[in-house]
Amino acid sequence: MKYAKLLSSLITSVSIAMSPVAFASDPPPLSAVSAAASMSYFFVGGQYVGESGKQVMQGAMYVEVLRPKTVSQPYPLVLFHGAAQTGTNWLGTPDGRPGWAQYFLERGYVVYMVDQPARGRSAWHPELDGKLRNFSAPALEKLFTATRELGTWPQAKAHSQWPGSGRMGDPVFDAFYATQVEFLASNAETQKLVQEAGAALLDRIGPAILLTHSQAGAFGWLIADARPSLVKGIIAVEPLGPPFRDAVLGDAKARPWGPTDIKITYDPPVTSPDEIALMQQEKPDAAGLSPCWLQKQPARKLANLTKTPVLIVAAEASYHAVYDHCTAAYLKQAGVPAEFLRLEDVGVKGNGHMVMLEKNNLDVARVLLEWAAKSIK
Secondary structure: OHHHHHHHHHHHHHHHHHOOOOOOOOOOOOOHHHHHHEEEEEEOOOOOOOOOOOHHHHHHHEEEEEEEOOOOOOEEEEEEEEEEEHHHOOOOOOOEEEEHHHHHHHOOOEEEEOOOOOOOOOOOOOOOOEEEEEHHHHHHHHHHOOOHHHHOOOHHHHOOOOOOOOOOOOHHHHHOOOOOOOOEEEEEEEEEEEEEHHHHHHHHHOOOOEEEHHHHEEEHHHEEEEHOOEEEEEEEEOOOOOOOOOOOOOOEEOOOOOOOOOOOOOOOOOOOOHOOOOEEOOOOOOOOOOOOOOOOEOEEEEEHOOOOOEEEEEOOOHHHHHHHHHHHHHHHHHOOOOEEHHHHOOOOOOOOOOOHHOOOOOOOOOHHHHHHHHOOO
C-alpha cells in the first residue's frame, strides 16, 4: 500500500512538472507552399574533414526553394534568418497568418530560404563545430514579444504589434518559442561558415537579392564581399550591430572589423582591425539613441560593397531602434550606398524585433519590396 501511494504521488509530481504547453490549437497553414508552383531543396557548401576513413561533411547549408506560378522578378530573394531561428521564420506566423515567403511568391519572386550551417536541417558535428547556446523563454519575452512591459530601452513602450500577450503560457508565444533552436555561440565561426556557403549558393543560382535579419546582418556584408557581382542588393532588417561595440544589451567590444566579426575587405587594405582608426560621436543624434563609433577621416572604404544598394530597416519599438542608424552611418562613411529607414517614418508603427511574425508583417514586407523595386536594377 505504501508503495502504491508513493508511486501515485510520484506520477502526480511528474505530471505537474511535465504539464503540456498550451500551443495554439491549429498549426499554421503552409500557405507559402500552396502559393508556390513548385517546392524543392538542396544543400550547398561544406567540405569533407577528418582522418582517412572517418571523414564527415562540415559546413553544408540547407536551402529550400519556392517558385511562384509566374516568375516576374529578375532576381530571386535569398532569406537569411537570425540567431536561434531557422528558415521556418518566413513560412508563416505563430498565430497562423501568411508569412513573408507567400507574400514574395505572390509578387513574382523565386524565394530561397536557408538553415544556417550547423543549425536546423544543416548538420552540426559536436566534435568539429563550436559550442552551442540558446535563448531562454524569459529572455525572448523581454527582447522580442512583451517589450512594452519588460523592455528597458526608451522605445520599448511603443510595442503593439506582437499577436498575443507575448508571455509564456500564451498559445502564440508558446508556438513561437517552440521554433527556437540552439545555435553556435561564436559569431565569428557562424559568419565564416555562412560566408562560404552563401558564396557557394550564389555560384549555383546566380545574381540575387539578400534579405537578412538580426544576426544574419553580417552575412549580407560578407557574402557581398566574397561575390560582389552576384549580390544585386541587400535588405538588412535590424542587422547585427552596431559596429565595434555592443549597445543596449551591454557595452563590450564586438565586431572588430566594424560591421562583422571576421575579416572584410577595406581599401586601403587592412591586415588587422587594429589598423582601423576610430572615433565615437561626442553626443548621439537624438535622445534615446546610442552615440556611434565611426572611422576617423579619411575613412577606408568597404571595397567590394561600394556598388551594392543597401537598405537598413529599424522597427519603432525594437532595441535596434537605439543603434541601427550607427550601422547605416558606418556603411555610408565606408562608401556603401546605404539607406536607413525607420518603419514608423512610413506609417508602419508599433513593431518589435521579430517584424516578419507580427500583426502587420505584410505591411513591413510591402515596404521592403517597394524599396527593392525602386533601388535594385
